[in-house]
Structure formats: structure tokens, C-alpha cells
Amino acid sequence: MKKLLIDMDDVICENGFIRMINEFLGTNYRAEDANSYYVNDLIPADKFEEWVKYFEEKNVYDYVNIVKDAPEVIEKLNKVYDIYIITAYIFRDKPEISGNQLKNKFDYLTKNLPFIDPKKFIFLSDKELVDADIRIDDSVDKLKGKAELKLLFTAYHNKNIGEEELKEKKLTRVNSWKEIEKLLLENNV
Ligand SMILES: [Mg+2]
Structure with a gap:
């Protein structure tokens, strides 16, 4: 996988x-x-x-909404890929309160993605430490680590990144979980 x-x-x-x-x-x-x-x-x-x-x-x-189709598509991908949820948890403005942030993230993930083994949650700061075949992230910076395919999930802060920069950084833009489903399940990359 x-x-x-x-x-x-x-x-x-x-x-x-x-x-x-x-x-x-x-x-x-x-x-x-x-x-x-x-x-x-x-x-x-x-x-x-x-x-x-x-x-x-x-x-x-308590304030978030789940991104449209995320749990449904992740559950399908979970049958075909070895999935890890990888998330930075240090609160930039006051790092010492990040323990709560870690707990809140863990609780949210266990509740909303019950089909992912909690052992496959990775809480860290530097995502480059973890190698992968495929990465999905909304941050260009956090997609710097090794991978054969890097998907940039469209978000408010990355909308203006143009084709040229994407190409140069070897990123593929995806706008929705339906697009990811198509790319990773139907096209079978
Ligand atoms: Mg993010």
C-alpha cells in the first residue's frame, strides 16, 4: 500500500x-x-x-465544520492506501498552551474519523521528517517533504498561487475531496 x-x-x-x-x-x-x-x-x-x-x-x-466529503472519501481511500493524519499542533502565539491543542485535535479526529486507527495520527511540527508516497496539505511549505505526488488543497491563503509556481514546486492543485477521490481512486496513481 x-x-x-x-x-x-x-x-x-x-x-x-x-x-x-x-x-x-x-x-x-x-x-x-x-x-x-x-x-x-x-x-x-x-x-x-x-x-x-x-x-x-x-x-x-468546537467551531469548525468538516470539509465537504472529507470523511466519506478518506474512508474509501483507507481501504487502498496506508493513511496517516499528520498535523502540526504548536500554537504559534503561545507555544506553552499547545498541550490542550493536541488533546483537542486528537479528540476531533477520533470522533470524526473513527475508521482511522489513532496510532496513525502524527502530531508534530516539521512534516519533512516523515516520508511518504503521497501528501495532501493546504500549505505549500508543509508539502516540502519527500513524496512522488503532492496535492495542494485549495484554501483561502493559497488561491493566488499560479500554475507556474505549482509546476516549479511539483504540486498538483485539488479543489475538493471529490477531485481527490477521482485522482487517487479512479485514476489509480
Ligand atoms: Mg493545514
Whole structure:
């Protein structure tokens, strides 16, 4: 079986941070308003300490929605590929509260992907440490590790990456889990 690494945030679930930020600020931002991978950058500097405290007291995975078709397609892929869910969990703005983040991620994955053995969840920071045949991630940076096929899952922060850059970095853009299903199950790469 080919080893397939699947990222979690903005690939399996989405919109948690932005919903939380809107609740905290009383705003109506959309993820694309951040214009960066880190939607946290929408928080004004003078509210930052308060925001970190707010984040610490809540579970961002109570705010997410599952990405359309993700569990159904992952369950099908799981019969054909050796799947690992690979996710970075260190909270950039206050690393010492990341233990909660790890627990919240673990609980979300066990609940929403019950067909994946929890032994196949990988919590880390540097995804390049893990080799694979195929990688799926919404972050160009996190697709740097070895793989014969790298799928860039479309998200607010990578929409503007053009064909040329994709080609140069050997990335294939996918816009949905249905596209992934087609590529990995019907075309049998
Ligand atoms: Mg991600």
C-alpha cells in the first residue's frame, strides 16, 4: 500500500479560527480577509493578550465544520492506501498552551474519523521528517517533504498561487475531496 499523509486543518476541517475570532472581536471576517496563512493576524495588537487567553479557555474544534466529503472519501481511500493524519499542533502565539491543542485535535479526529486507527495520527511540527508516497496539505511549505505526488488543497491563503509556481514546486492543485477521490481512486496513481 502506498503511504498517504493527510493534513488536518483546512483539509479535513475548516473555519474554526475565523469563527472564534469573529466571536471574540464581534466582527464578520471571512478567512480570506486575513490574507495570510495565520488568521490570528487579524487580531489588533492591543487585544492580543486577551485573545490568547480566550483561545486557551476554548476549543477551536468546537467551531469548525468538516470539509465537504472529507470523511466519506478518506474512508474509501483507507481501504487502498496506508493513511496517516499528520498535523502540526504548536500554537504559534503561545507555544506553552499547545498541550490542550493536541488533546483537542486528537479528540476531533477520533470522533470524526473513527475508521482511522489513532496510532496513525502524527502530531508534530516539521512534516519533512516523515516520508511518504503521497501528501495532501493546504500549505505549500508543509508539502516540502519527500513524496512522488503532492496535492495542494485549495484554501483561502493559497488561491493566488499560479500554475507556474505549482509546476516549479511539483504540486498538483485539488479543489475538493471529490477531485481527490477521482485522482487517487479512479485514476489509480
Ligand atoms: Mg493545514
